[in-house]
Amino acid sequence: xPAETDQAEPPLWRKAGSLLLALAFLAGLFTFxxxxxxxxxxxxxxxxxxxLFVRGWLVTLLLSGxxxxxxxxxGALLALLRRTPLLPLRYLARIYVExxxxxxxxxxxxxxxxxxxxxxxxxxxYVAGVLTLSVFSGAxxxxxxRSGIESVGQSQLDSARAIGxxxxxxxxxxxxxxxIRQMLPPLAGxxxxxxxxSSLLSIIGISEFTLNAQNVSSYTYSNFExxxxxxxxxLLLTLPISxxxxxxxxxxxxxx
Amino acid sequence: xxxxxxxxxKSFGSHRVLDNISLDLPGVxxxxxxxxxxxxKSTLLRxxxxxxxxxxxxxxxxxxxxxxxxxxxxKYRCGVGTVFQAYNLFPHLSAIENIMLPLEKVHGxxxxxxxxxxxxxxxRFQLEAHAHKKPAQxxxxxxxxxxxxxxxxxxxxLLLFDEPTSALDPEMTAEVLEMIxxxxxxxxxxxxxxxEMAFARVAADQVAFxxxxxxxxxxxxxxxxxxxxxxxxxxxxxKILRY
Numbered sequence: 001x002p003a004e005t006d007q008a009e010p011p012l013w014r015k016a017g018s019l020l021l022a023l024a025f026l027a028g029l030f031t032f033x034x035x036x037x038x039x040x041x042x043x044x045x046x047x048x049x050x051x052l053f054v055r056g057w058l059v060t061l062l063l064s065g066x067x068x069x070x071x072x073x074x075g076a077l078l079a080l081l082r083r084t085p086l087l088p089l090r091y092l093a094r095i096y097v098e099x100x101x102x103x104x105x106x107x108x109x110x111x112x113x114x115x116x117x118x119x120x121x122x123x124x125x126y127v128a129g130v131l132t133l134s135v136f137s138g139a140x141x142x143x144x145x146r147s148g149i150e151s152v153g154q155s156q157l158d159s160a161r162a163i164g165x166x167x168x169x170x171x172x173x174x175x176x177x178x179x180i181r182q183m184l185p186p187l188a189g190x191x192x193x194x195x196x197x198s199s200l201l202s203i204i205g206i207s208e209f210t211l212n213a214q215n216v217s218s219y220t221y222s223n224f225e226x227x228x229x230x231x232x233x234x235l236l237l238t239l240p241i242s243x244x245x246x247x248x249x250x251x252x253x254x255x256x
Numbered sequence: 257x258x259x260x261x262x263x264x265x266k267s268f269g270s271h272r273v274l275d276n277i278s279l280d281l282p283g284v285x286x287x288x289x290x291x292x293x294x295x296x297k298s299t300l301l302r303x304x305x306x307x308x309x310x311x312x313x314x315x316x317x318x319x320x321x322x323x324x325x326x327x328x329x330x331k332y333r334c335g336v337g338t339v340f341q342a343y344n345l346f347p348h349l350s351a352i353e354n355i356m357l358p359l360e361k362v363h364g365x366x367x368x369x370x371x372x373x374x375x376x377x378x379x380r381f382q383l384e385a386h387a388h389k390k391p392a393q394x395x396x397x398x399x400x401x402x403x404x405x406x407x408x409x410x411x412x413x414l415l416l417f418d419e420p421t422s423a424l425d426p427e428m429t430a431e432v433l434e435m436i437x438x439x440x441x442x443x444x445x446x447x448x449x450x451x452e453m454a455f456a457r458v459a460a461d462q463v464a465f466x467x468x469x470x471x472x473x474x475x476x477x478x479x480x481x482x483x484x485x486x487x488x489x490x491x492x493x494x495k496i497l498r499y
Contacts (some may be wrong), residue, residue: 159344161307163358163406164334173357177348252348 045220046229056212057233063130063208064195064237070134071194075141082146093142100139105200108132113204129201137194144186148179181252188245192238209233257318257414257445258282264313266299273299274310275469281462286440288460288477289449292492296469297449298418304447305416306333317414334362337407341419343399345391351402352378352387355409363410377409378402381435397428401435408439415439415446422451433459453497457481465489 010018081093100108109132117128152175160170202211210230217226259281266274274296281287289297302308303315306322306329315322323329345354355374359365365373378384381401391399400420407415417436421429433455440446440459450456456463457477464474465484472486484490 155340155342155344156346158307158340159346161330162305162333162338162340162344163410164330164362165358166330169361173361174346178346181348 039224041225042220042222043225046216046222046225049216049219052212052216053209053229053233056207056209057236059207060195060198060209060233061237063126063133063201063206064198066130067133067137067198068191068194070130071137071141074134074138075145078138078142079145079149082142083149097139097142100136101143105132105136105197106203108136109200109204125204125206129198129204129206133194133198133201136197137190140190140193141187144183144190145179147186148183149175151182152178177252181249184245184249184252188242191241191245195237195241196234257284258316259284259287259447260314260316260319262314264300264303264310264315266296266303266308266310273469274303277313277469277471279464279471279474281474284462285443285445286460286462287447288456288463289447289466290451290453290456290463290492291466295466297466300466301416301418301447301449305336305338305418306330307338334358334410335412336414336416337404337410337412338416339400339403339407339418339420341422343391343396343403343423345399345403345406347391350388350390351383351394351405354391354402355406358406358410373409374405377405381405395428396424397431400424400428400432404432404435404439408444413445415444417446417448417450419449419451451496453481453493465492467492 078093078097081089082097084090109129112132112135113125113128117123117131122128122131156174156178157170160174165173198208199210201208202214207215213226213230217223220226259279261277261279264274264277265272277296277300289300291297299308303310303322304317309324309329323332345351346357349357352371352374355377356367356370359370359373360367375384375387378387381404383398383401383405386394386398386402391402394402404415404417404420420436421432424432429452433452436446436448437455437459448456448460460477462474463477463480464471465480465486465488466472467488473480473484473489480489481493484493
């Protein structure tokens with residue numbers, strides 16, 4: 001169904017022109033700022049290490065991708081646990097969410113890698129890193145899912161029960177399609193955070209994108225030549241997610 | 257249908273909403289519940305719809321007691337059509353999809369069969385032009401008529417209405433009441449909570465007056481509206497019929 005908006009959609013040439021204008025403004029701003037800085041650029045030195053960037057970027061892509069899927073599963077499970085009538089499970093989920101959200105990822109990574117992982121025989125730092133990241137992000141995602149579910153009103157649940165849907169069917173056909181609309185914008189934000197938070201995995205010695213960029217920076221005594229590609233690389237990962245969720249949002253739009 | 261209630265009691269917290277209600281109507285087809293807000297009408301209707309459970313007492317329709325166990329109660333709900341005050345259509349589904357959902361997922365019709373039955377129902381109530389509109393694109397009266405069509409399409413043994421016109425303007429109210437009257441004309445059993453006294457008078461064959469969780473009167477409409485026996489019913493009717 002066509003979405004009704006207050007403003008008419010502007011023509012394509014105006015949108016393209018406006019986008020260029022906005023980009024030109026920002027580019028001008030940064031060009032000016034960099035031009036006032038006395039900095040000796042040395043791109044060729046960094047270019048030598050380009051394969052390190054690529055490898056780091058791929059590791060980050062892989063680690064974040066797996067963590068993203070795992071954290072969604074953990075988040076969904078936690079959200080359901082927080083709605084279960086079994087009180088001990090509900091408390092467990094609650095304590096988990098509050099503890100993880102209230103403490104720094106840095107500390108969680110150190111405790112997990114040096115204490116929890118050895119206790120459970122996890123020797124691979126990549127596995128431990130993905131697990132920690134998933135556990136961390138899952139706590140946030142569970143809150144997104146929970147508030148999405150709770151945004152569906154009691155009258156909808158009454159209606160679902162009245163027509164005889166089972167609990168599972170109610171989630172599948174009534175709650176989820178309505179909740180997803182509420183969940184998409186915060187989920188997109190959470191996914192972008194997850195990707196950027198993966199940079200902390202460097203402290204347990206995982207050679208991901210950020211660690212590799214830091215290494216190149218110290219090998220070549222350069223700063224911006226290492227960190228600007230780093231920023232661009234993360235943007236390359238987060239931007240598609242943002243665009244993808246926006247298109248999903250458009251598809252799931254309906255008036256209430 | 258035969259409707260029997262005996263000693264039905266329901267509380268929310270310390271507030272007793274239904275207080276030991278008993279009733280036996282052997283041959284009722286259109287049963288209307290009236291009374292002041294908070295008197296227990298909607299709660300009684302929700303119990304009859306299988307959405308709430310009475311704490312104690314028995315409810316039986318045609319001699320079969322309402323189950324207490326959730327899965328059996330769900331099966332019972334599959335066989336009755338319930339219409340609420342606030343329409344309660346699913347906003348993410350079009351009118352026809354709203355009607356098809358229970359047909360397909362609860363009553364096991366194939367998609368084509370569900371579609372045909374839903375379309376047929378919409379046509380019957382002159383709603384086919386709205387089949388593919390989402391609830392937000394429908395007027396209040398149209399929404400309520402689609403909600404009734406959804407309840408009717410499953411061919412329920414009983415239709416329940418909880419203040420179906422309270423959120424509508426007079427024109428739309430008339431539109432919805434006409435539809436309910438038409439259903440009654442077909443011989444479908446219905447139970448209705450309403451503030452539309454004129455409608456209760458013509459459509460009901462039994463009217464019960466609920467106040468403070470008790471049924472103070474239960475009689476054919478001509479008796480209740482002409483000469484209510486209880487003081488609170490007379491006062492209620494006097495107030496509501498004055499304007």
